[in-house]
Amino acid sequence: MSPDPSAKGPLPSAKGTVPFGEYRTWYRVTGELGAGRPALVAVHGGPGSTHDYLLPLARLAEDGWPVVHYDQLGNGGSTHLPDKDTDFWTVELFLDELANLVEKLGVADDYVLFGQSWGGPLCARHAMTAPPGLRGLVVANAPASYPVWLEEMARLRAELPPGTHETLLRHEAAGTYDSEEYLAAMRVFYDRHVCRLTPWPRDFLSSFMEIYNDPTVYYAMNGPNEFHVIGSLKDWSIVEELHTISTPTLVISGRHDEATPAVVRPYHERIPGARWEVFEDSSHLPHLEEPERFREVMTDFLKGL
Template identity: 40%
Template sequence: MKEGFIDVTGGKVWYIIHNEQATGIPLLILHGGPGSSSYSLQGLKDLAIDRPVVLYDQLGCGKSDRPDDDSLWTLDRFVEEVGQVRKELGLNKVHILGHSWGTTLAAAYYFSDPKGISSIIFSSPCLSAPLWEKDQKKNLTLLPLEIQETIRSCEENGTTDTPAFQKAIEVFNDHFVCRLKPYPEPLKQGKHFRNPHVYQLMWGPSEFTVQGNLKAFDCTEQLPQISIPTLYTCGRYDEATPESTEYFSSRTPNASFHVFEKSAHMAYIEEPEQYRQVMNKFLVVIDK
């Protein structure tokens, strides 16, 4: 295990490499958010059977620097950051696994610089902000009416920072983010690594209405350009709905699709053993 810091545009980012000496193609993991961290994904070190597994905290969160410069919180700069991490760590040939916002970043990075990328895993993908927003509004209709009304009224009145809104969001999360009870410790402990400011600037105050600078992001029309093996996964009850995930897969040549039947958005925590099996099976076939 090796860890350290890398200079990127705007500051330093923290990284960790598991099984650095392994000879298989390295796996680079892009965490969710934006403004979250790699903390809850640390269990994916178990994928480092015969390959290095690299995790890092994107600038602004986790153990990385948190510069006070709002010009840094753009998709283009995060794409640049991925390239800087790859270059510094010598990841000339690499698999990329993105989760949630990490899939937005993985796709944008691939379309900017696909050289040396052996495969992409889109785990609970967000590849279209407008479609994500549409899906969350649909998910909202599956919740009790009082929860729906609280979320709608708080958004309309700009009171998404109130306890009432937070309690309603907890109900939403229990259905579509992580269905485990009690709530897993990695998710509890990872909260202090987040940077809500980055999330709000890039996405907005809630999942349901995209107001940040990612509002127009949609790479659906570019998906047929992906020429490498691609795996799409999601949970049966995921925010990243099975319908939308399968749609993305259908537009991608040489893609496969898997649903984790007992999971919402955190299959790597909700069904960790099966998640690792699915990832390993996909990666091993490509390495051959």
């Protein structure tokens, strides 16, 4: 692990890669691992996004929790595999990568998982294996069932300004996802239900552009955008297994979130003792939209573990 020369102030960080089979997983550690408090491992969304939009979580290292960011295989600083068939990209692949990462970084006996969006069900599935070193689980803005997610997307789209939903449907039927008209209609949805800040924060734009530059994983598992899931995840659900999670769990969502209450509720209802915090002025990214309250909620949860 080599020091990051751009790191400033009280938050030393280090970057590197760990082997994952014949591939490499890129990571960044902020703070000091093994210094007394469990590491918080941030698991980004997508699938096929990058760690960038979750970088503000590094502030938690100021309070003593080292923070691990990583890019999932296929994106960012990890090995890109644009020629792999869609059946290569599976939930099991990313579960294996996560387990490998915590082992290789030496935190498998003391860590907390923070899973945002797609990272939420991924972390929940990891927690179902009852890892002895997993101290806590945060499921942020995440679906437990993609069929329910799709139902809610259809409802939210129908509530967009007149003509917007029709524009989306027309281009989806034609497959013209890169047309300016379609992208403009897509942005209307994103500004309501994904990120309500204007302009979009740099970290979020960075992850957005990373997907654009290599959409291999995103297209294979999700689809062309947040609300048109036609990839391999479209029928995936973990609802029936959530009751097997025994890890202390915090559930997070935004009042205007594309992850609506119907999407998020199974985590709260089915994981024993799960706590649910709703951010009233946020959509899909409370850590960017309400950073101070987000930090308070996270710190309170972590202190209670």
